[in-house]
Amino acid sequence: xxxxxxxxxxxxxxxxxxxxxxxxxxxxxxxxxxxxxxxxxxxxxxxxxxxxxxxxxxxxxxxxxxxxxxxxxxxxxxxxxxxxxxxxxxxxxxxxxxxxxxxxxxxxxxxxxxxxxxxxxxxxxxxxxxxxxxxxxxxxxxxxxxxxxxxxxxxxxxxxxxxxxxxxxxxxxxxxxxxxxxxxxxxxxxxxxxxxxxxxxxxxxxxxxxxxxxxxxxxxxxxxxxxxxxxxxxxxxxxxxxx
Amino acid sequence: xxxxxxxxxxxxxxxxxxxxxxxxxxxxxxxxxxxxxxxxxxxxxxxxxxxxxxxxxxxxxxxxxxxxxxxxxxxxxxxxxxxxxxxxxxxxxxxxxxxxxxxxxxxxxxxxxxxxxxxxxxxxxxxxxxxxxxxxxxxxxxxxxxxxxxxxxxxxxxxxxxxxxxxxxxxxxxxxxxxxxxxxxxxxxxxxxxxxxxxxxxxxxxxxxxxxxxxxxxxxxxxxxxxxxxxxxxxxxxxxxxxxxxxxxxxxxxxxxxxxxxxxxxxxxxxxxxxxxxxxxxxxxxxxxxxxxxxxxxxxxxxxxxxxxxxxxxxxxxxxxxxxxxxxxxxxxxxxxxxxx
Numbered sequence: 131x132x133x134x135x136x137x138x139x140x141x142x143x144x145x146x147x148x149x150x151x152x153x154x155x156x157x158x159x160x161x162x163x164x165x166x167x168x169x170x171x172x173x174x175x176x177x178x179x180x181x182x183x184x185x186x187x188x189x190x191x192x193x194x195x196x197x198x199x200x201x202x203x204x205x206x207x208x209x210x211x212x213x214x215x216x217x218x219x220x221x222x223x224x225x226x227x228x229x230x231x232x233x234x235x236x237x238x239x240x241x242x243x244x245x246x247x248x249x250x251x252x253x254x255x256x257x258x259x260x261x262x263x264x265x266x267x268x269x270x271x272x273x274x275x276x277x278x279x280x281x282x283x284x285x286x287x288x289x290x291x292x293x294x295x296x297x298x299x300x301x302x303x304x305x306x307x308x309x310x311x312x313x314x315x316x317x318x319x320x321x322x323x324x325x326x327x328x329x330x331x332x333x334x335x336x337x338x339x340x341x342x343x344x345x346x347x348x349x350x351x352x353x354x355x356x357x358x359x360x361x362x363x364x365x366x367x368x369x370x371x372x373x
Numbered sequence: 374x375x376x377x378x379x380x381x382x383x384x385x386x387x388x389x390x391x392x393x394x395x396x397x398x399x400x401x402x403x404x405x406x407x408x409x410x411x412x413x414x415x416x417x418x419x420x421x422x423x424x425x426x427x428x429x430x431x432x433x434x435x436x437x438x439x440x441x442x443x444x445x446x447x448x449x450x451x452x453x454x455x456x457x458x459x460x461x462x463x464x465x466x467x468x469x470x471x472x473x474x475x476x477x478x479x480x481x482x483x484x485x486x487x488x489x490x491x492x493x494x495x496x497x498x499x500x501x502x503x504x505x506x507x508x509x510x511x512x513x514x515x516x517x518x519x520x521x522x523x524x525x526x527x528x529x530x531x532x533x534x535x536x537x538x539x540x541x542x543x544x545x546x547x548x549x550x551x552x553x554x555x556x557x558x559x560x561x562x563x564x565x566x567x568x569x570x571x572x573x574x575x576x577x578x579x580x581x582x583x584x585x586x587x588x589x590x591x592x593x594x595x596x597x598x599x600x601x602x603x604x605x606x607x608x609x610x611x612x613x614x615x616x617x618x619x620x621x622x623x624x625x626x627x628x629x630x631x632x633x634x635x636x637x638x639x640x641x642x643x644x645x646x647x648x649x650x651x652x653x654x655x656x657x658x659x660x661x662x663x664x665x666x667x668x669x670x671x672x673x674x675x676x677x678x679x680x681x682x683x684x685x686x687x688x689x690x691x692x693x694x695x696x697x698x699x700x701x702x703x704x705x706x707x708x709x710x711x712x713x714x
Contacts, residue, residue, distance in 0.1 A: 217471040309457030328435045329606040
């Protein structure tokens, strides 16, 4: 019990004093996971829309495959990528191993399936009734898609937030690809693993709290962006030349 | 239907453009977060300064010794050390794949195999200490101050007899510490896989790190073999006391070697040799001998300059000859490739 209370006290202390090492680790965690989330979102949202708005043979199989990949263990993603980017692997010449860029790549690969899958679900949840209504009102295909995406924005936001959550909370890729190198690839989760291994439980709890504080800030900002975007989109959809 | 496809293609194109723009931006952004921190100079000059990747085991890294020695070496040689601590097995795999320049472990049998297969050069031992058998204060098996062999024999006999309160937790993960445990069983005359591993519920394989294994043993009032550093770090949270600490088979020898393969640039090999020579130098040995006194009240390592342990032939590596080899003595073609590189 005392470790938990000590952890809370220590977390507050580390945040107030802006401990340089902890700040560096926190900033790096945020940089890596946010980059991975943005890249993954830029791939997953269009890809999800592409799969949802098109009918093709094997669509169901593709969706099942994507949903299966939700379960891929982080260590397996890390291991497969390690074997690819190791010096003795096929992509070793790029030199991504033990770099933040390698970790971004790994986390992007890790969260893309879950984002695509949830984007598809989000669009599907909206599409049913609304598309017919929109078409009957004379909306163009483009206006219809924009309107559906706008209606689904909060569900799509959930997909992005969940992707970010999985990225910043994972240890497997960060450890296998990053290597937990001090001042270089040490992020909050690998630091927590390390400090727990060294018996510094209170510090581990403190780092966990800092991770949650970062997540809180990111989620609030993402929510604000979504609200702002939705009003912009309304203008695009409403003010189109064919409207 | 056609419209759908058209829209899909446009969406994909936009996505590709976005991603390529982001990736292009990516290469310049890493300096941004670093600039905020105090470590900016190290990160910024990274490309100019050479780096040396050291693969080591968690139990050694967790003692903090390498973090303590790191700035001294970096200053002396103007190089950036990148220390990654992994399980023993993975650390060795990293070295074999050429992803690390230096291997620093404590598992003589695995080290000797690594050297024999031609993956390493200049193996040197730089410190030692003892593994401990720790257990509940009440010591229900009565193994206190026995030899390690007699202690494990007693535990096995009483454990398989289902004597109340006798349990042993093993790392069960092929780590350096697990290898040490297997050596004790072997020296006590048991076949590990046939007579120990499947001998009953008293023998538990945790498959976890040392700290977690110690906690598990503490929760279950069980016996466990541990390295001293991790035990001392965890001591305050454990209901475990050291019972057996003397005996040749509890010897824990730390060794370092240069990673060799024909693609490894000779400058890296020389820098790795510098690191080995730094570790066995008189000054560093003195630092190793002092390390841990402040925090734990006793030194965690015995440097080779203080005491050279007696162990099985070959287990203690050379500890005084400077590391100079940049290629295996027997190799011909790869050696010339490496020296001309």
